[in-house]
Amino acid sequence: MKSHLVLLRKLLEESGNRCCTSTSLDWKSIQARVKDEGLSFLTITLPQFGKDLLKGLDQGVVDSTLFVGYSKRGCLPRFFSGFTSQIFDVKCGNLLDNPSIDAIHSVLQLSQLMGKLELPCSDARVKAAFDAYIECENNVRENDATLTPELVCRFERMALLAWGDIFAAVDKTIYNGDIIPRHGPGATADRIKGNQKYEQYVWPQRLEKLFPSGEFLFPSWSHFCDHEGNVDIVDPGSEIPVRVITVPKTLKTPRIIAVEPLCMQYAQQGLLREIVSSISRHDTLGMLVGFLDQVPNQELAQKGSLAGALATLDLSEASDRVSNQLVDSMTRHFPWLNMALDATRSKHADVPGYGVIPLAKYASMGSALCFPIEAMVFLTIVLLGIEEKRKLPLTFKDIKSLVGQVRIYGDDIIVPVEYVHTVVDLLEAFGLKVNHDKSFWTGRFRESCGKEYYDGNDVSIVKLRRLLPTQPQHVQEIISLVSFRNQLYKAGWWETCGWLDNYIERLIPFPVVAETSPALGRISFLGYETQRECPHLHRPLVKAYRVRTKIPKSNLEGHGALLKYFLSAEGADRDRRGSFDPLEPLFKPNADKNHLERAGRPDVVNIKLGWVPSY
Numbered sequence: 001m002k003s004h005l006v007l008l009r010k011l012l013e014e015s016g017n018r019c020c021t022s023t024s025l026d027w028k029s030i031q032a033r034v035k036d037e038g039l040s041f042l043t044i045t046l047p048q049f050g051k052d053l054l055k056g057l058d059q060g061v062v063d064s065t066l067f068v069g070y071s072k073r074g075c076l077p078r079f080f081s082g083f084t085s086q087i088f089d090v091k092c093g094n095l096l097d098n099p100s101i102d103a104i105h106s107v108l109q110l111s112q113l114m115g116k117l118e119l120p121c122s123d124a125r126v127k128a129a130f131d132a133y134i135e136c137e138n139n140v141r142e143n144d145a146t147l148t149p150e151l152v153c154r155f156e157r158m159a160l161l162a163w164g165d166i167f168a169a170v171d172k173t174i175y176n177g178d179i180i181p182r183h184g185p186g187a188t189a190d191r192i193k194g195n196q197k198y199e200q201y202v203w204p205q206r207l208e209k210l211f212p213s214g215e216f217l218f219p220s221w222s223h224f225c226d227h228e229g230n231v232d233i234v235d236p237g238s239e240i241p242v243r244v245i246t247v248p249k250t251l252k253t254p255r256i257i258a259v260e261p262l263c264m265q266y267a268q269q270g271l272l273r274e275i276v277s278s279i280s281r282h283d284t285l286g287m288l289v290g291f292l293d294q295v296p297n298q299e300l301a302q303k304g305s306l307a308g309a310l311a312t313l314d315l316s317e318a319s320d321r322v323s324n325q326l327v328d329s330m331t332r333h334f335p336w337l338n339m340a341l342d343a344t345r346s347k348h349a350d351v352p353g354y355g356v357i358p359l360a361k362y363a364s365m366g367s368a369l370c371f372p373i374e375a376m377v378f379l380t381i382v383l384l385g386i387e388e389k390r391k392l393p394l395t396f397k398d399i400k401s402l403v404g405q406v407r408i409y410g411d412d413i414i415v416p417v418e419y420v421h422t423v424v425d426l427l428e429a430f431g432l433k434v435n436h437d438k439s440f441w442t443g444r445f446r447e448s449c450g451k452e453y454y455d456g457n458d459v460s461i462v463k464l465r466r467l468l469p470t471q472p473q474h475v476q477e478i479i480s481l482v483s484f485r486n487q488l489y490k491a492g493w494w495e496t497c498g499w500l501d502n503y504i505e506r507l508i509p510f511p512v513v514a515e516t517s518p519a520l521g522r523i524s525f526l527g528y529e530t531q532r533e534c535p536h537l538h539r540p541l542v543k544a545y546r547v548r549t550k551i552p553k554s555n556l557e558g559h560g561a562l563l564k565y566f567l568s569a570e571g572a573d574r575d576r577r578g579s580f581d582p583l584e585p586l587f588k589p590n591a592d593k594n595h596l597e598r599a600g601r602p603d604v605v606n607i608k609l610g611w612v613p614s615y
Contacts, residue, residue, distance in 0.1 A: 001039060003468045003503070005031070007496070008042070008113060014495040015106035021082030029079050042114040043251040045069070049080070050111030051437055053087075057104070057454065058443040062093035083107045095443075105459040108452065109493070116463040118248035126246055126254055130353055133244065133256050136320045141360040143431030144325045151429065152329055158387070159330040159380045162399060166278050166285060171334040173274050174210060179340075180567065181216055182269035184368070185601045188262040189243040189350075194554030194600035198564050200262055201230045204239050206343045210336070211267050219562040227559070241348035241356050242364065256320075258364035260346055267344045268368035275372050284400045289375045290409040294449035297409045301448035304414065306456035310405065311420040311441030312448045315378075316433045318411030319370045322377050323431060324362045330377060344369065375408045381430055382406060382415055385423030412448045417441050462487045472507050475607055479520065479547060486515075486523045497522075508607070511542040514615035519544035520607060521614070528614045541611040549602035556596045564596070 009027055016023035033041045052066040062075050062084075070077035075093030076084045084107065086100035121129075173179060183197040192200065203213040213231050214224035224231075240261040246254035260268065280286045290296055304310030315321075324345065331338040345363055350356050363370045386402070387394045407414040415423050420441045424434050440446050444455040452460045464484055469477035485500045501522055504510045513521035514528045521544050530540035556564065592598075 001034070003470075004042065004114065004464075005034065007464075007468070007499070008110070010496045010499045011113065011493065012110060014493060015102075015110060016082065017495070018102045019083055019086060019100060019106055021086075023082065025078075026080055026082070039119075040251060043117050043119070044115075046111050046113075047115030048111075049077075050108050050115075053084070053104070053107050053111070054440070054445055054447075055437065056088060056093075057095065057099075057445045058440050060095045060443055062088050080107055080110070099454075101454060101457045101459065104454050105457075105461075108459055109461045109491075112461045112463060114464050116250055116465055117467065118465055119251045119467075120248065121246075121251060121254050125252070127353065129246060129254050129256055130244070130351055132317075133320065133351060134354055134357070136317050137357065137360060140321060140323050140431055144323050144360060147325075147430070152326075154384060155326065155380060155430070156329050156332060158384050158394070159376075160333055161394065161396060162285070162380055162383055163330070163376060164333075166275070166282060167331060167334040167337055169278050170271075170274050171337040174271075174336040174340050177215070179211065179267075179270040179274060181211070181266045182273065182567065183262075183266055184269060185599075186265075187259050188265060189240050189259045190262050192262050194552055194598075195556035195560065195564070195596065196554065197262055197266070198556055198560035200266075201227070202232045202234060203263055204343075205233050205235050207263065207267055208233060210340050210343055211270075216267070217563075219559055219566050223559045223562075236347070239346075239348070241350045242346040242359075242366065244349050244351045244364070256364070258346070258349060258366040260367055264344055264346050265368060267340075271340055271344060272368045272372060275369075279372070284396075284403060285379075287403040288399075288406055288408065289379055290407065291372065291375070294409055297407050297412055297414060297449040298451040300404070300407050300414045301446040301451060302453045302456060302458070304417075305444055305446040305453035308444065309417055310446070311415055311417045312439065312446045313413040313415065313420070313424070313427075313441075314435040314438035314447075315411040315413070315427070316435040318378075318432070319363065319365045319374050320361050321432050322362045322370075322374045324360060326377055326430065327362045327373055330380065341369070341373070371410060375410065377430075378411075378413060378427075378432075379406070379408045381426050381432075382408070382413060382423050385426045386415070386419045388426065389419045389422040409449055414448060460491070462491050462493075468503070469507060472607075475605060478504075478507060478545075478607065479605075482510075482520045482522075489523060508545050509543055509609070511544050511614065513542060513544070513612075517542075517612065517614050518546050519612035519614065520546060530614060532611065534611075534613070540614045542614045543609070544612045545607040545609050546612050548606045548608045550604040550606070551594075551598040552600050552603045553597065554599040556599070561596050 008030065012023045012027060033045070037045060049067065056062045056066055067077040070079045072078065073081055074090040076088055076090050083103040086103040088095055200217060203217060213233065214221050217231065218224040218227065242258040242260050244256060244258050247257055249255035276291050279289055280291065300310055301312050304312060327341060328338065331341060346367070347359055348356050349359055349364070362373055383394060383399060405416050427434055438447065446453050450460070451458070462484060466477045466480040469481060472478070481500070481504060485497055485504065488500070489497045501510060508520065511519065511521045511531065512524045512527070512529045513519045515523050517528070519542060521542065528540070529542060531542045533539070534541050
């Protein structure tokens with residue numbers, strides 16, 4: 001922890017220099033609190049200070065509910081008072097007419113620096129996360145029972161207006177049997193990995209009608225006839241449930257995800273490709289909903305912070321609160337799409353401490369369809385809220401006019417401020433949970449997709465994700481630290497980067513390189529260095545480490561290899577015809593010549609020293 005405190009102190013001193021204030025008392029307070037509370041002060045308590053600052057900025061005043069646990073001088077906490085006094089009036093707590101942007105940025109960066117450290121939570125916090133998952137599931141079930149038929153009817157009508165063309169196109173594709181399934185590299189509930197995924201013989205009965213095993217599991221029907229006796233068509237009661245697990249998020253709480261069975265994930269990826277590509281190509285809906293590019297959301301957040309006309313909303317437990325009943329209503333007029341979404345949805349989950357439970361939600365994070373389906377549900381509700389405020393039925397022309405004012409990316413939602421209250425009310429009426437601590441519409445602060453702005457100024461923070469490495473063998477930590485250093489450099493914290501450069505150089509060679517270089521090096525606005533020239537390509541080289549990954553051995557032959565080839569070749573052919581250009585980063589064809597010998601996620605990540613291009 002000593003090196004983490006030194007890093008924080010360097011950042012504190014640089015922040016003090018920026019804002020022309022002394023930070024010696026702040027440093028003493030940090031030392032005392034860490035001594036009493038340990039790492040939790042840096043990862044839980046201190047980040048809350050930054051959240052309270054944002055509340056104060058949004059409501060325009062520091063009241064008695066903010067900065068609890070810190071002694072006060074006037075209306076402001078003594079801690080970081082050199083910064084906060086440049087933002088708020090000490091006597092009354094009101095936001096100053098021209099608050100210091102540097103002070104706002106400094107407090108946010110200092111307080112949130114270690115708020116996302118990926119550390120294992122205590123058993124009690126893990127259990128609390130699973131308890132919250134079950135409670136959320138019960139809430140979805142209760143909300144389904146209380147939704148009025150009138151509200152559901154309005155939702156169906158708006159979904160038909162907004163998504164009718166998209167749903168009709170996807171519905172036709174499913175009816176024609178043109179869905180191309182796809183295996184991902186990730187884990188599955190049945191623990192099948194790598195190329196073994198192309199030799200699966202278990203297929204749910206409810207998938208068979210739309211996605212026949214003879215077409216999806218084999219390269220041709222003749223191969224199916226040869227192996228028909230090996231195929232196990234399982235009834236719904238024998239299906240493998242999703243496996244609910246935790247992954248690191250913060251020390252305060254882990255992230256809950258659900259690992260899908262292989263067969264479901266396989267079919268989900270095919271639907272994902274068709275749905276997302278159809279939306280991305282649409283002139284209007286592709287501008288209102290995003291899947292791959294967060295920049296439009298970030299630009300609208302900056303615009304909203306400057307003019308105050310756009311609000312940024314954030315949802316808590318977003319995916320876990322999207323009801324399957326709502327998704328069924330949204331697609332009810334398109335039978336093949338409706339059946340496909342239901343058939344590819346896992347209906348039970350294995351939750352540690354609770355066993356196998358039925359699911360009322362459409363899907364948890366981990367399903368390939370979770371992200372696009374929730375985005376469509378959110379946009380539909382947002383449009384309903386706008387319609388309710390206007391007190392006139394929306395037309396598609398009205399929806400088109402909202403481009404540049406409304407944008408959905410996952411659970412990050414941007415809407416015009418004039419509609420925000422009706423939108424929030426309707427989101428909550430449909431069982432969703434608006435995170436009011438991370439939703440902004442009254443002040444000059446806006447946040448969306450990892451970028452923060454105040455009055456048009458970028459005050460985004462850079463977060464340390466892993467503990468600082470202490471030896472070259474700490475590969476993941478070194479990779480993370482180099483990325484952190486370079487992000488911090490681009491954000492303008494150059495004095496702190498100087499200390500980080502010395503720290504990293506004690507572990508590995510750390511030359512100056514361009515951002516395009518594969519080397520683990522430092523970036524600089526002054527260019528890159530050359531230690532020697534490549535004798536063959538005549539390009540500058542530096543002695544540096546580069547990341548090496550090792551794909552696990554996974555041999556594939558026979559009909560499984562032919563199936564993998566056909567899936568890649570058919571997908572590549574559609575790419576060449578331009579069908580999936582918007583999704584090229586997500587659905588690029590397999591170009592690895594050894595893909596039949598090695599497949600899956602890397603089981604080893606290492607770094608290797610050598611001569612590496614510096615740009």
